[in-house]
Amino acid sequence: MPSAPQNGSFTDLYVEIQQFYACQVQHLDALRAEEFAATFASDGVFHHSVDAPPAKGPGEIAAAIRAHQEHRYGSDPAQRRHWFNMLQVMPQDDGSIVTEYYALVLVTRPGDPVAVTAPACFVRDVLVRESGRLLNRERTVVADHTR
Amino acid sequence: MPSAPQNGSFTDLYVEIQQFYACQVQHLDALRAEEFAATFASDGVFHHSVDAPPAKGPGEIAAAIRAHQEHRYGSDPAQRRHWFNMLQVMPQDDGSIVTEYYALVLVTRPGDPVAVTAPACFVRDVLVRESGRLLNRERTVVADHTR
């Protein structure tokens, strides 16, 4: 069960979440699907697309990440970079933390310096703290072009 | 009149401003002109364009936001996202806070995942605290392509 946030200020929490996301996206962009999935709680739910059912739990989340990579990029040697910005952190009474932020995926291919900016998204997370660690309990991604 | 910053460190202030902007841009990007304008002080001044006189006070600011939206986008169902980054926070002796940052507008249209990156801007704000709330007293936006 999620515990209440550790002692500490809103400021500490905000910065901790910035660092949490910075670490999380490096896993995603390096195609470390298991390490990315391990940033989710055991009951974590990832609504990664409005067109598909959510992935539930780290095993399904890792599989969804790999499937997306295969489907979208296949043998395409694209380097993706997930950028998150305009972060709002909203601690909840039950000890969870709701965040909202903008996301943009930058896609770069070998030899072409221009990064493709696609897609832009709005993301809403529910974070929890388990044994002191922040984890994603829920993530809902809505790409702006699918609204 | 603006009061001095609340007790608290530079760090607290910096994070508070990050959250303030994250909330402010959600109003702007959801076309909530009144809510956006309410993040300005009653004597707030918004220099939104080098080609036009500034909007003064929340009423004019809301009107300017709506006019810009009509003029630039009309019935175009674009989803805009304002991204701010590289934030500098400079507390002033009079209790106001000057900030400088880079801004980029991402524009996404239905069905096209590629976000248009226009314009990039440099922004300078003067923030004040009234009844404990941060508010914009002045904002000056200069788009890079108009320099």
Place this chain on the structure above:
Amino acid sequence: MPSAPQNGSFTDLYVEIQQFYACQVQHLDALRAEEFAATFASDGVFHHSVDAPPAKGPGEIAAAIRAHQEHRYGSDPAQRRHWFNMLQVMPQDDGSIVTEYYALVLVTRPGDPVAVTAPACFVRDVLVRESGRLLNRERTVVADHTR
């Protein structure tokens, strides 16, 4: 020699580094090569490209910045904006601070509001504190299209 970090929390350090980079990139984007170079330690090393030897010390770093500007842009009146994001801050036992982050250069030309997004990079810095000031002791930039 680098001193240990000042008293203060990880949170304070994280925010200090955000502000440090915000100031540093304004020097870079305003073509203030000497001021940018002065954010490096006297023994600072800047690996700015995988294709060229690193610049060592503020003098070489300022020269490298000017040479890059001449070579890439010449009389082209482009306004560049360096955006850093997804910052990880990792204090080290020796008192230095390793950071990793994503970088993107936005390039805007007069009259065209669309910013060119090139290149996207991964950056790793070693920061040190000298006489209380943060300074870059090492920066390694790898552009995604050169991987």
